[in-house]
Amino acid sequence: MIRLLADENFDADITRGLLRRLAGLDLALATLHGLEGAPDPDVLAWAARHGRIVLTHDRATMPAFGHRRWLDGEPLPGIWVVDDGMAKGAAIDQLALAISCLEPEECKDKILYFPLR
Numbered sequence: 001m002i003r004l005l006a007d008e009n010f011d012a013d014i015t016r017g018l019l020r021r022l023a024g025l026d027l028a029l030a031t032l033h034g035l036e037g038a039p040d041p042d043v044l045a046w047a048a049r050h051g052r053i054v055l056t057h058d059r060a061t062m063p064a065f066g067h068r069r070w071l072d073g074e075p076l077p078g079i080w081v082v083d084d085g086m087a088k089g090a091a092i093d094q095l096a097l098a099i100s101c102l103e104p105e106e107c108k109d110k111i112l113y114f115p116l117r
Helices: 012-021 040-049 062-071 088-101
Strands: 003-006 026-029 053-056 079-082 111-114
Touching (some): 012 026, 012 088, 040 053, 040 062, 062 079, 062 111, 088 111
Parallel strands (some): 003 026, 079 111
């Protein structure tokens, strides 16, 4: 089962929509786990320790830090970068599809960008 961590700036409407759509979804919020204001490497390290894919809108730095973890041989359960200009309903649809169809092992060491093309 896919386990997620929404970073502190991830759209709350999307997380609420996912939780409504997918009963039993294991979605943690960075703000509830002491990660508010934490640098990206710390968020990624926490996600790795807890086996969670990071949900983010941060195209600027999060993928680069994820790539650095991968190059350094550190665990990376995955990063899902959602375009912040994407319609919320479309984001929920695409994320729900990915959560339903993918296994955690398929996401390991990968960065996915939404919208899917």
